Every structure is written in structure tokens, then in C-alpha cells.
Amino acid sequence: MEWVSRDVVVVGTGVAGLRAAIEAALNGLDVVVLTKTRATCSASIMAEGGVNAALANVDKDDSWEKHFIDTVRAGAFLNDQDLVEVLCKEIVERIYELEEWGAMFSRTDDGLIAQRAFGKQSRRRTCYASDRTGHEIVTTLLSVARSLGVEIVENRFASDVLLSDDGARAAGVLAWDTRAWEPEVYRSKAVILACGGAAQIYEVTTVPQEATGDCYAIALRAGLKLKDMEMVQFHPTGLAFPESAKGILITEAVRGEGGILRNALGERFMARYAPQEMELAGRDVVARAIWREISEGRGTEHGGVYLDITHVPCERIRERLESTYRLLRRLGIDMCREPIEVSPTAHYFMGGIEIDVDASTALKGLFACGEAAGGVHGANRVGGNSLAEGLVFGRRAGASASRVARSSTAPSIDRERLNIAIERVRSVLSRSREKGVGYETIRKRLRSVMWRYGGVVRSGEGLRSLIKELESLEKSLCLLGVDQGASFSVEALRALETVNMVLVARAVAVSALAREESRGAHYREDYPRRDDSRWLKHITVSLRGNAIVVGFSPVRITRVKP
Secondary structure (H helix, E strand, O other), rough: OEEEEEEEEEOOOHHHHHHHHEEEEEEOOOEEEEOOOOOOOOOHHOOOOOOEOOOOOOOOOOHHHHHHHHHHHOOOOOOOOOHHHHHHHHHHHHHHHHHHHOOOOOOOOOOOOEEOOOOOOOOOOEEOOOHHHHHHHHHHHHHHHHHOOEEEOOEEEEEEEEEEEOOOOEEEEEEEEEOOOEEEEEEEEEEEEEEOOOOOHHOEEEOOOOOOOOHHHHHHHOOOEEEEEOOOEEEEEEEOHHHHHHEEEEOOOHHHHOOEEEOOOOOOOHHOOOOOOEEEEEHHHHHHHHHHHHHHOOOOOOOOEEEOOOOOOOHHHHHHOOOHHHHHOOOOOOOOOOOOOEEEEEEEEOOEOOOOOOEEEEEOEEEHHHHHHOOOOOOOOOOOOHHHHHHHHHHHHHHHHHHHHHHOOOEOOOOOHHHHHHHHHHHHHHHHHHEOOHHHHHHHHHHHHHHHHOOOOEHHHHHHHHHHHHHHHHHHHHHEEEEOOOOOOHHHHHHHHHHHHHHHHHHHHHHHOOOOOOOEOEOOEEEEOOOHHHHHEEEEEEEEEEEEEEEEEEEOOOOOOO
């Protein structure tokens, strides 16, 4: 077993993880970043539409205060407002910083960073690089990180945060080389979790295969609480056809540039659901509207609705939606001449690890940022705020980790807990699938029941059925086996991801059943109204033995009351 010592260990190479690593490196610390596949295989790189910042380049009266209000209202007041204030104030500096580092944003006619309309925003504040904004930001951050000497280690599956002898602080990370499946101990003074969300627990999703909730599972096993795990965002416009591309994201920028939603009857149906905001209503509202149109028989033959931008000049489409245009052309669709069939698709987790404004968690020396953390977005995320969150809280996590690392020594690692963590992983790796169950069987059932019972529209009856299904799947994990032959390396990774996926799905289901109201992305048919008198609070979950324990915590309301 290899032991590696660094000042700071970061898990994840999305926007949040890379920005955290850069900040720690700028503070003169020795930083290593772990990623379970390749550095460019994050959900961040797939973010297309843009990043929100009140630059006021287009709408001159924009301000961080307006950004704050839009974010809190969209989040149905479940946002921790101290986090939102930090986001809206600091993202402006982060955007100009990216520009200085070489990020190529689209421009207005007078040379300023261009900004466009996005859903649930009162001003045009979404900065963009055509429709490949995430790619532009990630590649810029990767270049900066490497120039600063940040070590990026690919093909490392982080399974556990390691604790100090007294259990009082983070002492490092247990990771596994996914080619040889040998354990590696990364001992450190501070740890930053930035390994994204868990939308792969759903049958239809926009996210890469790697988004399996690893950070959430790591946090639960380390004794931390997650909050708002019932708040899963379903993007309104994933591809409904062709079947081979089902769920792939069609960026909100298509609607921001004038795209119209129509049902199979040709009706512009958003007039029934959000007559003022129309297609640029909140993602939760648009997703449920599409779901209802389909479920009530007004959908297309492929189970979607039409997203039509054919009235916009093709030259403008190809300039501002370049990647989307090229993707659809490869699939045989010309968005300049024909509508796109779309339907809701699992996209983003608003909930996550509890953090403070400095990205610290309840465990000393452990920090979380990006989609791994909860509290910023409340019950519904505004499009364009995820990249913003990653940049702002990534920097804050890196700065906070640097303060801890500069003022302390690396603690001794609890060897007993380390050995238990190693054996937990090895017990899966050593079991042959010939004597057990393959990961595909468990994963397929998991994703199916999550989509059916824990998706866009939920009910108490459905959620209770879901919990029973998940309990059964959890029991079957003891039979989870791995091909011991040529495909061992890949199967081992998928099996361990599946263990994490089942745990995270249980957290989502239990939280959703507990919240007996509808708020933001969480819609209960049996409790269709929002109830601030009872439910203006976070639902938390923690792990006690093998049981998911539900708790509650107050929403931090600092500026605006509902």
C-alpha cells in the first residue's frame, strides 16, 4: 500500500475542484487532485449555457442584489442566504479573473463580455462562450492549475475520508488505482470534496457516467450530514428522440435565444403554466409543465414536446448555439429547419454536504464545494448558477484549506478505521459475479424505480414503494460480484459506484417522503402546495449504522423573508 503526503488533497476535477486547487497552490501549498477517470470527464465541462454574474454589460441596472433576489426566489426560500450573498457578490471578480487567465467569452458589439437571458432571472446576466461555457472554463482552469504545479492524478477512485486517531478531524483520503485496484493513502492537513452530484441514479439523465454520488456517500460514511437531498433538478429539455441520445442536455440557452415550447397540438402550452415568464420560467415549473403535457396525452409520438427555434435566423443559431447545432446535426436533426423533441431529464442535485460560508463542514479540516455541497440553491437552481457556485466556493474552499494547512501538521491516521475501509472495498472486489449479482442488474433496477417513484412528480405511496425497493437493493449488495477476468478493472469501479448510488438513492427517497409539501423541484401530488409554516426548514440525513436518520435544521435567512 502506497502512502503519499501532501498539504491539501482535492477530490474532483470539475470547476469547483480545480478552482480550489488553484487557490491552495497560489497560497504556496503542495496540492494533489484526484479524479476517478480523466481530468476532463466532469459534469462541469458539459455545462453549456453560461455562468451568472451581475456585470451589467447588457442590462445596465443589474446588481448583485438583484442576482441575490432572483436566486432566493427561484430556490423557494430554502437557500441559505449567507451563502447566496457570497455567491452573488464574489462571482463578478471570479469572471474577470477567468478573463485574465485567458478564458474566451463571447462579446458584445462594444467588446464587453456578452450576457443573455436565462430562466427565472430578471436581468440578462448569463455570461457565455457560445454554448460551450463549461468546456471553456474547465480547460482554462486546467491550464492554470498545471502551470502552478498542481498534481492531477487520474484513475483514482476515492472511497473514504480518513480520520485522525481521535476522530476529530480529516486526516486524508483513501483512494484506489482503478487499473491495478491497489489502495493508496493520501495523508494531508486538509481535504476538499468536490466530486459532483448523483444524477446517474436516474434512468434518464444529462450527466456523465461518473456522476454517481461518491462525495455524498463519502460524507455519510465519515459521519457528516447531508441536507436537501430531496431537491433534485430535472432539466426540462433533454432529448426525447432519437432513443440512442435520450436524456442528453439541450441547453437552456436555446430558450434564452428565443426557443418556443409547443405540444403535439401545436399549442404554446407554457401560457397555461407561466403566462408571464413563459419558456423562461423556473426549471421546476417548465419541467412539470412538460411532464403534464406528456402525461395528459399532448406529447409527441416519442414521448416529448417540441422545442422550436426555427423562427430565429440560422446564422444566429450557429453562432450562439454552435455546439448544440453540431450535436443535433450529427443526430440527423437540423434545428434551423425543424423542432427538437425534448422531455425532462435528471440534471443536478441542489442538496449536499452541509457547509458554512468558508466551505467548511462539521468535520475539522474537511471542506466541500460545488455540487457536492448543499445550501446555495435551495429548492431549485437557477440556470447559470452552478458554474458560478463552483468558482466562488471552490476558491473559498481552497483559501480555507490553505489556512488550516499553514497552521497545523498532518494528523496521525486512525489505522483501525483505515483497515475497515480497505476491507469494505476488498470484500466487493474479491467476490466473483459467478457467485453473486452483477452491478448492471442492481443499477438498472435502481435507476428504473428512482425514475418511476422519485422523479419529477412524487407521492407518498410511490415514495414508500421506492424505499422498500431500495431496501431490497441494499440487501442485495452483499451479493454484488465482479468479473475476475479481463474486465475486472472496469467492473470493479462500476460495482463500487453502485454501492454509493444505492446509499445516495436511499437518502433522496427518505428525504422526499419526509417533506410533506411541494417546494421547488420537489413536487408531491398528495401535498401539492408549499407550506412555509411547517416546512421552511432543511431536511437532513445522516448514517447511523446502516440506517438513514432524518433530522431538520433551520434555513439561514439573513436578508429577505418569504
